[in-house]
Amino acid sequence: MSxxxxxxxxxxxxxxxxxxxxxAGYAMPVQYPMGVMGEHxxxxxxxxxxxxxxxxxxxLSGASWDAVAQAFETLVPQDVLGLGxxxxxxxxxxxxxGGIEDDLMFARRGDDLLVVxxxxxxxxxxxxxxxxxxxxxxxxxxxxxALVAVQGPGAEAAVAALDARAxxxxxxxxxxxxxxxxxxxASRSGYTGEDGYEISVPAADAExxxxxxxxxxxxxxxxxxxRDSLRLxxxxxxxxxxxxxxxxxxxxxxxxxxxxxxxxxxxxxxxFPGADKALETPAxxxxxLLPEGRAPMREGVAIYASETATDPVGHVTSGxxxxxxxxxxxxxYVNVDHTSTxxxxxxxxxxxxxxxxxxxxxxxxxxxxx
Amino acid sequence: xxxxxxxxxxxxxxxxxxxxxTIHAAEQLGDVVFVELPEVGTTVSKDDEIVVIExxxxxSDILAPVDGEITEVNETLVDNPGKVNDDPQGEAWxxxxxxxxxxxxxxxxxxxxxxxxxA
Numbered sequence: 001m002s003x004x005x006x007x008x009x010x011x012x013x014x015x016x017x018x019x020x021x022x023x024a025g026y027a028m029p030v031q032y033p034m035g036v037m038g039e040h041x042x043x044x045x046x047x048x049x050x051x052x053x054x055x056x057x058x059x060l061s062g063a064s065w066d067a068v069a070q071a072f073e074t075l076v077p078q079d080v081l082g083l084g085x086x087x088x089x090x091x092x093x094x095x096x097x098g099g100i101e102d103d104l105m106f107a108r109r110g111d112d113l114l115v116v117x118x119x120x121x122x123x124x125x126x127x128x129x130x131x132x133x134x135x136x137x138x139x140x141x142x143x144x145x146a147l148v149a150v151q152g153p154g155a156e157a158a159v160a161a162l163d164a165r166a167x168x169x170x171x172x173x174x175x176x177x178x179x180x181x182x183x184x185x186a187s188r189s190g191y192t193g194e195d196g197y198e199i200s201v202p203a204a205d206a207e208x209x210x211x212x213x214x215x216x217x218x219x220x221x222x223x224x225x226x227r228d229s230l231r232l233x234x235x236x237x238x239x240x241x242x243x244x245x246x247x248x249x250x251x252x253x254x255x256x257x258x259x260x261x262x263x264x265x266x267x268x269x270x271x272f273p274g275a276d277k278a279l280e281t282p283a284x285x286x287x288x289l290l291p292e293g294r295a296p297m298r299e300g301v302a303i304y305a306s307e308t309a310t311d312p313v314g315h316v317t318s319g320x321x322x323x324x325x326x327x328x329x330x331x332x333y334v335n336v337d338h339t340s341t342x343x344x345x346x347x348x349x350x351x352x353x354x355x356x357x358x359x360x361x362x363x364x365x366x367x368x369x370x
Numbered sequence: 371x372x373x374x375x376x377x378x379x380x381x382x383x384x385x386x387x388x389x390x391x392t393i394h395a396a397e398q399l400g401d402v403v404f405v406e407l408p409e410v411g412t413t414v415s416k417d418d419e420i421v422v423i424e425x426x427x428x429x430s431d432i433l434a435p436v437d438g439e440i441t442e443v444n445e446t447l448v449d450n451p452g453k454v455n456d457d458p459q460g461e462a463w464x465x466x467x468x469x470x471x472x473x474x475x476x477x478x479x480x481x482x483x484x485x486x487x488x489a
Contacts (some may be wrong), residue, residue: 035481036426037401225426294404294448296424321403321426328404350422 007053008146008203009210016221023224024119026054031223039226040323043192044304044364047154048222048230049213053146056122057200058129060102060113062137068113071137072106075129077272077279079259083108088172088187090257092249093128098277099245100252101128103237105198107174107187114174114185114229116198118239146206150213151196151222151230153367158216159186159197171368180212190229193234193366232329233322235288235361241299242286242317242331248274251282251333253361264329285339288359289316289330289347294319295330295354297347303334304346307353313338316347331361371459372475373410373484379459380478384439386441391423394488396458399425402451407443407465414438414467416474421456421464432464436474442466458473467469 004027018029020260029051042048062068069080078091088107090102100123107114116252117125123139129139150159160167162179169175169188177186182205190196201209213219228238238242243252260266263279272278291297296319303314319330330347338345343358371379377395380387396402404424414420414434421432443465447453453462469475479487 028443035401049423059451229426294451295406296429298429321401321424323426 005054007051008206009051009053012207012210013051013221018149018221018223021224024054026119029223031225032221034220036223036225036229037323039220039222040229043152043194043222043226043230044135044324045153045160046218046220047150047152047158047196047216048192048226049088049219050149050151050222050227051146051210052149052198053203053206054119055147056117056119056125057145057147058115058117058122058126059140059142060115060129060133060137061111061140061206065108065111068111068137070131071077072115073262073268074271075132075273076106077258077262077275079261079268080106080108081112081256081268082259082261085110086174088174092243092254092257093125094192094273094275095245095279096274097246098248098274098280100239100243100247100249101125101245103239103243105132105187105189109174109185114200120240142200144203145200146203147198147200148206148210148213148231149190149192149196149198150219151190151192153195154218155194155196158213158219159194159199161216162212169197171195171370179209182209184209191234191236192230192238193362193364194230195367195369223247229320229322232318232320232331233324233362233364234366235331235363237286238318247286247333248278248280248282250279251284251286253286255279276320282336284314284333285334286317286331286333287339288361288363289319289332289345289361290357290359291328291330291358292355294327295349297330297349297354297356301330301332301347301349303332303356304348304353305338307346309346313345322363329363330356334358372478372480373487374433374478375487376433377488380431380435380475381463383466386466386468387436387438388466389432389435390463391454391458392484393458396455397457399423399427399430399454402454403427405447405451405454405464406408407445407448408440408445410440412440414440423451434467437465437470438467439470440465440467449472
């Protein structure tokens with residue numbers, strides 16, 4: 001653990017009794033004394049506070065918004081140019097084979113683009129952006145900022161108690177707020193399927209702000225364990241598991257995040273890495289998988305079309321217990337002939353075939369403020 | 371009560387051993403969400419994997435602490451796996467077994483030795 005990097009909130013995590021584990025090169029809280037199940041349920045019913053400072057925050061700036069947006073569109077299949085000021089989108093970097101190098105959130109802040117990427121990929125992402133976009137676009141990692149998420153039905157009241165403007169934000173809005181005297185950048189988004197905010201705050205102010213947020217009604221610190229079960233129930237991908245360099249956006253069922261203008265026939269179709277392959281009609285697709293029994297089907301479990309079939313038709317990429325669902329939930333890839341909701345399949349757990357059904361995602365309906 | 375290095379406890383009852391996992395083990399596992407028990411009548415050898423426990427974090431096994439035969443299993447854990455966290459050294463026993471080689475029990479730890487083992 002001594003080699004692991006620490007976020008600006010490390011000491012606070014330890015003080016709060018967190019169990020710290022190595023994750024993507026950082027020492028991160030996997031759970032607090034409340035426990036994974038309690039933390040999950042607390043986030044769904046009140047509000048959870050997550051330290052996501054390990055993620056990379058990067059600012060892209062250039063001669064104009066159009067110049068920055070057009071440059072970024074050479075790396076992602078999203079409509080960047082059409083993004084309104086103060087709005088955010090989900091996206092991903094693709095590779096020449098059409099696979100996904102990382103998934104990300106990008107937000108327009110005036111003429112600048114704020115990109116938030118996964119911790120495990122941030123070095124490669126920053127190198128990719130610099131190599132492709134410099135010198136006309138300046139790529140700056142904001143290593144001196146922390147990032148915290150406040151998620152759950154109580155998130156709005158908790159954040160709006162510190163700055164009333166928070167309540168006026170809609171899902172995927174970004175805005176400057178002043179929380180307890182600290183100027184922050186907030187987005188109304190997150191990765192739990194709940195309403196909430198992600199708050200970028202100068203590292204030096206992070207601990208004091210988090211203490212203030214934790215003092216609000218119903219706000220509790222939540223670790224990575226519950227973050228994983230929350231995002232799994234919400235049907236959201238974990239990079240490196242549910243999507244990776246070998247899965248295309250079409251296979252990953254992420255076409256909703258590729259706007260029409262960037263698809264074949266659109267005004268700005270193509271022009272990103274692997275454009276000829278990334279959006280092709282796939283032979284396999286990511287689906288929700290609902291085990292019928294109580295046994296969780298975890299990452300790597302092979303999926304078969306029948307109890308006796310020899311060759312698998314797919315595999316689980318994320319799976320575990322969904323506390324809100326009250327049973328096991330999973331997602332994975334299956335051949336397209338078996339992707340209809342309700343299709344009965346079999347997962348092999350410890351040598352035994354167990355029934356599992358293809359299920360619609362998300363498992364728990366999203367609770368966003370649209 | 372005696373203890374194994376695999377964090378199981380054994381308690382004698384009517385000439386058989388009742389087996390469960392320790393408070394320490396339950397804490398390490400986190401919230402238990404699934405338990406798969408052996409069949410009554412199964413003959414087991416020491417270190418056979420006979421129970422599967424899944425927590426919110428991961429799957430793990432309970433090993434047979436000694437040689438013997440499974441005589442009873444605690445079916446209430448199948449419907450209510452969370453009991454393992456609530457009362458691991460009491461109501462949430464996993465199975466009862468006969469012991470075919472009592473000398474194997476002598477290799478296990480008493481409470482003081484176990485507390486030292488996990489310290």
